[in-house]
Amino acid sequence: MSARVLKVHPADNVIVALRDLSAGESIEFDQQIYTLPYAVGAKHKFVTEDRQPGDPITMYGVLVGKAMQPIRRGEPITTFNLKHSADRYGIDKKQPYTYQPPNVSRWQNRTFMGYHRADGSVGTRNYWLVVPLVFCENRNVLILKDAFERELGYAQPETYREQVHELLSLYKAGDLDVIKKMQPFVDESQNKTLHNAPAEKRPFKNVDGIKFLTHEMGCGGTRQDSGALGALIAGFINNPNVAGATILSLGCQHLQADIVEQEIRRHNPKFDKPLLIFEQQAGTEYALMAQAVKETFLGLTQINKIERQPAPLSALTVGLKCGGSDGFSGISANPALGQLSDTIAALGGKTVLAEFPELNGVEQELINRTVDPADAEKFINLMGTYSAQAEAVGSGFDMNPSPGNIKDGLITDAIKSAGAAKKGGNSPVVDVLDYTEPAVRPGLSLLCTPGNDVEATTGMAGSGTNVILFTTGLGTPTGNPICPVVKVSTNTKLKNRMPDVIDFDCGPIIDGEQTIDQSADDLLEYIIRLASGDEITKAEQLGQDDFIPWKRGVSL
Missing domain, CATH: 2.30.130.110 (Archaeosine Trna-guanine Transglycosylase; Chain: A, domain 4)
Known part of the structure; x- marks a missing residue:
């Protein structure tokens, strides 16, 4: 270079x-x-x-x-x-595609230490999930969150609370002028502080965390949105990183508990995880919460018996995402993810490329790479429907680049998309998934989600990813409740500027110090340590548990 x-x-x-x-x-x-x-x-x-x-x-x-x-x-x-301009695409233009997989002999016998589930999947984390079926239960979920996290060692450090306490003490003493002259409290050592107590100091050493979700859906919207939420929650519970779940229901909402249960077993007939369901309208709030606390605690004692065991790299399901992209994304970090994706696919693992608005302009290339013509047709239909919905409200795919994207070199959506697609490497496309459909075929799958960072990562976790790789050129703190999100910088300046956010740096590719292949190999070594619990992402350290379900309206 x-x-x-x-x-x-x-x-x-x-x-x-x-x-x-x-x-x-x-x-x-x-x-x-x-x-x-x-x-x-x-x-x-x-x-x-x-x-x-x-x-x-x-x-x-x-x-x-x-x-x-x-x-x-x-x-x-x-x-x-x-x-912006992009070439037209269609099944009639599909061309034969040839592909030579990378040599993966050095990785063939490598393993990671994961949590084996009864359905044959393997988790990189061992989480208990607490989720409401409707927004009416958000308050109760947050009360459970405070109680469990503080008592069991999963709570965030109270650095900022301590800061407020000190400021309040000065204010009560009449030292307002002292406060105004103070420098902000900056303790960079917090960058190295885990988001909770070390496992050996927690009562449940094999439980990596209890994850509490909230959302604004479940009732009052369209039945389509409630159904999609049910499928998403089922996908989260089926995710191999989740060992058990508590569901809070009001009782009268659109999204009923049996809908979620049916979705769980529709995609996973072997489902045998502990699943607790509590309905508030069956009695008092206190009765609901007291029972939920007791049964959830007993569930934690049950999943704490699960220990990490060796698993082949073929058990990995890796999500491929970019956000806060810049002009280097498509020539450093994204191609490195593409090389890694090809390696995982060649080993028999699964990778998932999402963000359909950011495949605009490279559709034909992906159609050519799609093995089954029926899947190619599905991709065309999903892209066409999504694009038409966006255009109908005056917000076509061409309006996707953000001011930050444009400032850093991504002038049109096609430039942004062509670079974003590099995350998918060159291997054949083995499946095309609509939102919430699980990734089940070894190889590269395309998943219909928005480009929106959290909606996309939420969708990938709902489709079964147990690790998400997230490239960024501008810096974004996005994380996920159940799936570790690895932030990969496109340039070293970003890594140095935001060390509390970035996990892995592909800047040496731009600087000519490393090849794409070398960077991909180093990243895979990192993933093996991460999947084994020997590494924890910066998003996990920060407690960045972002969860936004996609309403099937227009979101880019």
Whole structure:
């Protein structure tokens, strides 16, 4: 990789700046010299030839936009001179696809220490889940959360509470001026503090945590949304990282407990985890809560008997996600995830690529890679329906890039999507899943979710992922209640700026210090330690348990 610029694909007519380039600077690349009429910031792109209005701009080997005005050779592409455009796709354009899997002999006999379930799946964590069927029960869930986490050693450190206590003491003493002059309390040692007491100091040493979900659904909305929520909750309970669950129901809501139970057993006939269901309208709130506390405690004693045992890497189900993306995402972290995805698939494991709005422009490539034509048709239908819903409310896929994306080089949705799709590597697509459908086939599956960070990670956990890899160029603290979310930075500056958020750095790829393959290998070693409980992600340390179900309206 050049130290200053990079062309991603031979067919591209743009070059990526890896460093800030000055106006008037001459760049030599591939036996060509480009004199830059304007400065080009790192992560941005300049054209390799003059472009006229309507001329195509190609990156990653696909159409990513068309010129809106003349663009001179060496001039950067911007939102003023380029508009989103993507190639049409269809089953009639499906081309034969050949693929050579990577050599995975070095990983063939590797194992991780996981929690084996009766249905044959293996968890990377051993959690108890507490979830309401309707928003009316959120308060009760939060009361249970406070009681269990404080008493059993799973609560967050009280750093900020202590800070408020000190400020309150000064205020009561009449020292308001002292408070105004104080520097903020910054204790960087908190970056290394686990979100709860070490396992050896907890009464249930084999229980990695009790996870309490809240949401604003279950009644009052559409029956479609309630049904999707039921399937999502069933997916979370079926997830191999969950060992048992407590469900709180009001009683009269749309989403009834039997709907969730049916969904659980529809996808998992071998389900045998402890499942506790409590209905508030059957009596008093106190009776509900007292019984829930007792039975949940007994459930914890039961799952505490489960211990980690060796499991093959084929037992991993890895989610592939990006958020807070930048112009380096598609050339460092995302391709590293793609290489890792190909490795997991070759070992017989499962990987899941979500975020359908961020596959805009690369649909045909994915159609070509889809093994079963019926699955290709399903992908086309899901993409078409989703896109039409977005356009119907004036928010098409082309409006997906955020201000932060654009500022850091992702000018059109097709540029963003073509880079995002690199997380899926090159292996064949073995399955196409609608939201909440479980990933069951070894290899790469496509999962229909929004690009929204939390809605997507929530959807992946609901489809059975036991680890989620999340690349970011700008930094995002997204986590998940039941699935460890590994934050992978695209550049080292981000890693240094937000060390309390980033778990793994792919910046050495940009700096020319490491290849994509080397970075992918190092990341897989990290995942093995993480899956075995020897590592804990920064999101887990921060207690970042984000849960947002997707209402099937428009969300990008």
